[in-house]
Amino acid sequence: MCGIIGYVGKKNSLHVLINGLKRLEYRGYDSAGVAFINKNNIEIIKEKGKVAELEKKIDFTKESNIGISHTRWATHGAANEINAHPHSCEKITLVHNGIIENYEILKKELKQKGYTFYSETDSEVVAVLLNDLYKENDIIESIIKMKKILKGSYALAILCSDYPNQIYTIRKDSPLIIAKDSEGSYVASDVPAFLEYTNKYSILAEEEIAILTKDNIEVINNKKEKITKETITFEGDINSSQKDGYDHFMLKEIFEEKDVIKRIMKDYNTFDKLIEKMKFLDKYKKFDIIACGSAYHVGVVAKYLIEEFANIPVNAEIASEYRYKNNFLDKESLAIFISQSGETADSIASLRKVKAEGIDTLGIVNVVGSSIARESDNVIYTKAGPEIAVATTKAFVAQLTIVTLMSLYLGYKNKNIKKDKVTEILKELDIIENNIDKLLKYDYKEIAKLLYKHEKIFFIGRGYDYAIALEGSLKLKEISYIHSEAYAAGELKHGTISLIEENTPVICLLTDENIIDKTISNIKEVKARGAYTIGVSNEEHEFLNNNIIIPKTKRIITPLLEVIPLQLISYEVAKLRDCDIDKPRNLAKSVTVE
Numbered sequence: 001m002c003g004i005i006g007y008v009g010k011k012n013s014l015h016v017l018i019n020g021l022k023r024l025e026y027r028g029y030d031s032a033g034v035a036f037i038n039k040n041n042i043e044i045i046k047e048k049g050k051v052a053e054l055e056k057k058i059d060f061t062k063e064s065n066i067g068i069s070h071t072r073w074a075t076h077g078a079a080n081e082i083n084a085h086p087h088s089c090e091k092i093t094l095v096h097n098g099i100i101e102n103y104e105i106l107k108k109e110l111k112q113k114g115y116t117f118y119s120e121t122d123s124e125v126v127a128v129l130l131n132d133l134y135k136e137n138d139i140i141e142s143i144i145k146m147k148k149i150l151k152g153s154y155a156l157a158i159l160c161s162d163y164p165n166q167i168y169t170i171r172k173d174s175p176l177i178i179a180k181d182s183e184g185s186y187v188a189s190d191v192p193a194f195l196e197y198t199n200k201y202s203i204l205a206e207e208e209i210a211i212l213t214k215d216n217i218e219v220i221n222n223k224k225e226k227i228t229k230e231t232i233t234f235e236g237d238i239n240s241s242q243k244d245g246y247d248h249f250m251l252k253e254i255f256e257e258k259d260v261i262k263r264i265m266k267d268y269n270t271f272d273k274l275i276e277k278m279k280f281l282d283k284y285k286k287f288d289i290i291a292c293g294s295a296y297h298v299g300v301v302a303k304y305l306i307e308e309f310a311n312i313p314v315n316a317e318i319a320s321e322y323r324y325k326n327n328f329l330d331k332e333s334l335a336i337f338i339s340q341s342g343e344t345a346d347s348i349a350s351l352r353k354v355k356a357e358g359i360d361t362l363g364i365v366n367v368v369g370s371s372i373a374r375e376s377d378n379v380i381y382t383k384a385g386p387e388i389a390v391a392t393t394k395a396f397v398a399q400l401t402i403v404t405l406m407s408l409y410l411g412y413k414n415k416n417i418k419k420d421k422v423t424e425i426l427k428e429l430d431i432i433e434n435n436i437d438k439l440l441k442y443d444y445k446e447i448a449k450l451l452y453k454h455e456k457i458f459f460i461g462r463g464y465d466y467a468i469a470l471e472g473s474l475k476l477k478e479i480s481y482i483h484s485e486a487y488a489a490g491e492l493k494h495g496t497i498s499l500i501e502e503n504t505p506v507i508c509l510l511t512d513e514n515i516i517d518k519t520i521s522n523i524k525e526v527k528a529r530g531a532y533t534i535g536v537s538n539e540e541h542e543f544l545n546n547n548i549i550i551p552k553t554k555r556i557i558t559p560l561l562e563v564i565p566l567q568l569i570s571y572e573v574a575k576l577r578d579c580d581i582d583k584p585r586n587l588a589k590s591v592t593v594e
């Protein structure tokens with residue numbers, strides 16, 4: 001959600017902080033702020049809106065070698081300058097990512113002690129609380145005490161005016177990483193924030209406190225014992241967080257999808273490699289796939305593929321529901337958590353819940369070393385590289401590639417797909433870029449022109465076509481703000497068909513040849529009510545108003561191709577509507593609150 005970057009070192013901190021915030025802006029962009037120390041004074045500058053607005057207010061000639069900063073995704077209180085971080089109280093200034101669940105009661109107690117609050121945020125309560133505890137005059141001791149009092153999730157970077165050369169950081173259920181180079185020390189929510197200076201970093205654990213100075217980062221535990229941290233090397237390069245000439249990160253990331261699949265396929269492109277990598281699945285007779293948003297849609301595709309090809313029951317579940325309900329897993333079950341960020345609060349909570357019940361867990365995760373990756377019993381990395389656009393595209397395709405390979409393996413293991421067929425499918429996946437190139441060349445602008453002025457658009461399909469329709473619809477609505485719904489084609493007539501009027505666009509996914517006749521009947525039902533129908537299928541259908549042709553490939557691979565035109569249509573529609581494509585309103589990349 002929110003993004004944090006703090007720096008202490010030889011460089012001008014204002015440059016480091018603003019550059020870092022720009023790279024973290026995908027995490028939140030309601031407002032932004034910095035606090036820096038200039039001649040022993042803590043100065044705070046905040047602004048509503050994007051980092052560029054904040055930048056305009058900053059005098060970069062001011063000397064400062066230490067500061068903390070924040071880009072906000074509002075939870076408590078409107079997006080305005082007062083609610084923007086940093087928040088301060090007397091000697092304490094801090095930035096916060098997460099949600100403090102007991103902030104109301106704490107606020108009441110602190111008000112009774114005479115403190116005044118200026119913002120509506122839970123974060124200001126943390127600053128006031130720490131300031132109050134600090135009156136006992138040991139900042140580390142005060143932070144340890146504060147950790148015992150706070151309930152909820154937090155990543156905090158803290159300045160204390162009595163120690164103008166130090167930044168203190170702690171976290172619980174919100175990510176925070178620390179890094180050091182010859183020029184100073186950094187703390188951030190995510191690697192891109194400091195990637196132009198160093199690609200080496202460490203992950204701060206929940207029970208740790210890091211104290212950053214210009215020459216050193218000391219990490220201690222709650223008993224003040226020193227801890228040696230493992231250093232991780234980030235595998236992408238700085239270019240992965242640049243637009244590289246594309247108008248938007250989203251477009252760049254869609255064009256990277258074929259490389260992402262290629263990268264994954266290096267580990268799976270022969271029968272033997274597939275068996276070696278996936279044989280850990282053998283002992284499981286049932287799967288629950290738990291995720292949010294687009295990652296959940298990958299789970300829905302996986303359900304269709306695994307149930308059809310392997311004849312094994314799969315539940316695809318939304319994490320925010322799953323965490324509060326009963327599951328019916330046992331020792332022969334695997335709970336699979338799909339997540340780009342690996343930090344999605346509801347997915348992490350569901351993971352912890354099933355782990356506590358002794359159920360085996362697998363994370364399918366993009367961000368290396370993230371919470372879901374660390375806490376799952378087993379992890380498969382999706383290797384999509386950093387995804388900057390808030391709407392996921394290449395990470396979705398990477399997740400889909402992994403679940404396709406899992407379905408293929410399970411299909412073989414359960415004797416539904418023969419060895420030579422497996423090899424054939426792997427070969428086809430290995431050269432999928434030829435088919436993707438054909439799809440990328442298509443003129444989606446023309447389709448977008450037909451759609452962008454409409455107020456509602458429907459997506460329909462059956463089987464895995466329906467699962468991909470869910471994703472197409474989400475992509476369209478989140479970046480273009482057109483109301484869109486995805487329906488199982490046969491379900492529309494049970495109520496929603498009343499919304500179809502003359503010229504209502506319906507995007508019809510009909511690649512699944514096993515059920516195409518049924519889908520065609522449903523399309524005719526909407527056509528009869530005036531719908532403008534756009535087909536996404538393997539062949540031209542005359543009864544449709546428009547056709548997008550997906551190159552014919554093996555059935556199990558088709559969802560991977562089919563989603564690409566839908567991503568590009570959403571992109572072009574959002575462009576025609578002049579939307580902020582990479583940073584859609586109200587959204588954030590990493591949803592670290594419940």
Ligand code: F6R
Pocket residue numbers: 292293294295296338339340341342343344347390391392393474475478589590591
């Ligand atoms: C939509 C989108 C979201 C995420 C969801 C889960 O484009 O990106 O729906 O898929 O918030 O996030 P992760 O995958 O990080 O757990």
